[in-house]
Amino acid sequence: xxxxxxxxxxxxxxxxxxxxxPPSPFNLIFSLTCGQIFGWKQINQxxxxxxxxNPFFLEQKGDTLALLNLGGSPxxxxxxxxxxxHFFRWDDDLKKILRSWRKDPLLSKTAAHFPGxxxxxxxxxxxxxxxxxxxxxxIPKIEKTLIRLSQGAESIISxxxxxxxxxxxxxxxxxxxPSPSVIASIKEEKLRSxxxxxxxxxxxxCSKQILQGxxxxxxxxxxxxxxxxxxxxxxxxxxxxxxxxLLFSLxxxxxxxxxxxxxxxxxRYYFHGKSKTPKYLSxxxxxxxxxxxxxxxQYLYHFSRSCLxx
DNA sequence: TCGCAGGGCGCCA
DNA sequence: TGGCGCCCTGCG
Numbered sequence: 001x002x003x004x005x006x007x008x009x010x011x012x013x014x015x016x017x018x019x020x021x022p023p024s025p026f027n028l029i030f031s032l033t034c035g036q037i038f039g040w041k042q043i044n045q046x047x048x049x050x051x052x053x054n055p056f057f058l059e060q061k062g063d064t065l066a067l068l069n070l071g072g073s074p075x076x077x078x079x080x081x082x083x084x085x086h087f088f089r090w091d092d093d094l095k096k097i098l099r100s101w102r103k104d105p106l107l108s109k110t111a112a113h114f115p116g117x118x119x120x121x122x123x124x125x126x127x128x129x130x131x132x133x134x135x136x137x138x139i140p141k142i143e144k145t146l147i148r149l150s151q152g153a154e155s156i157i158s159x160x161x162x163x164x165x166x167x168x169x170x171x172x173x174x175x176x177x178p179s180p181s182v183i184a185s186i187k188e189e190k191l192r193s194x195x196x197x198x199x200x201x202x203x204x205x206c207s208k209q210i211l212q213g214x215x216x217x218x219x220x221x222x223x224x225x226x227x228x229x230x231x232x233x234x235x236x237x238x239x240x241x242x243x244x245x246l247l248f249s250l251x252x253x254x255x256x257x258x259x260x261x262x263x264x265x266x267x268r269y270y271f272h273g274k275s276k277t278p279k280y281l282s283x284x285x286x287x288x289x290x291x292x293x294x295x296x297x298q299y300l301y302h303f304s305r306s307c308l309x310x
Numbered sequence: 311t312c313g314c315a316g317g318g319c320g321c322c323a
Numbered sequence: 324t325g326g327c328g329c330c331c332t333g334c335g
Contacts, residue, residue: 144333195333301316
């Protein structure tokens with residue numbers, strides 16, 4: 001059985017949203033579609049997804065953010081504001097970060113392309129699982145696997161939704177990542193049958209190690225290099241996945257994940273087309289761009305994928 | 311039918 | 324240290 005099911009179809013138009021004033025600059029669409037997070041469903045200009053396993057519908061209208069809490073229990077505005085602020089890293093001074101890019105023509109260009117793109121602070125276990133599944137994969141495939149995994153673990157959340165334009169009602173399924181203890185108890189063959197293939201052994205072994213006391217959450221308090229070293233001792237976590245988990249969930253905004261898209265744009269614009277290894281580029285990125293190299297990475301990554309496909 | 315892909319790993323030179 | 328094949332799956 002799903003953990004949570006609404007009795008009546010949720011209609012955005014007939015519901016009263018909570019209005020929040022996000023800091024400027026902030027852009028919901030860029031922040032949720034730039035590739036740093038999986039599992040959010042875009043419905044017209046809004047998004048349906050989970051924050052700390054509670055379902056929300058978010059829609060930005062100019063300088064305000066309309067938010068509908070689709071969870072069972074009502075939430076008060078102050079804790080909600082804090083939750084959103086934490087999730088979207090509204091505590092980062094993005095204006096200051098962007099000002100420091102002025103001397104770099106490429107960064108200035110990307111900042112103009114995606115105004116208000118913010119890093120998101122995800123749950124560490126959630127983030128680790130999703131980036132483990134991203135190894136040699138793509139977003140549609142990852143999302144299918146997440147649905148099957150949470151269906152198998154009976155942790156899926158179903159939200160009936162009425163499209164405000166077409167009036168059509170449909171059920172949206174939002175996958176909740178099963179806990180390490182649940183995943184560790186699932187047979188590897190069953191994990192494989194969700195479509196994750198060879199990643200199943202990585203996921204199961206990571207779950208076991210976390211159950212045995214691997215201090216995932218406390219890596220926030222460690223230095224970037226020692227946190228990364230520890231993370232890479234987990235099976236299936238290499239340079240790139242470790243940097244993604246550090247950047248998107250463990251409060252290390254200096255992390256600089258380098259995948260094929262980042263490699264392409266960095267070699268082209270900073271190394272005159274000369275070939276460099278991902279490890280070299282990741283270290284270069286951190287030392288060249290400094291404490292908030294992760295923001296540079298996200299803007300360059302999104303720019304590379306959106307504008308340099310050819 | 312086959313090659314490929316938003317890595318990681320183990321093997322080998 | 325770097326190059327290579329393999330790992331699952333889905334897609335063109």
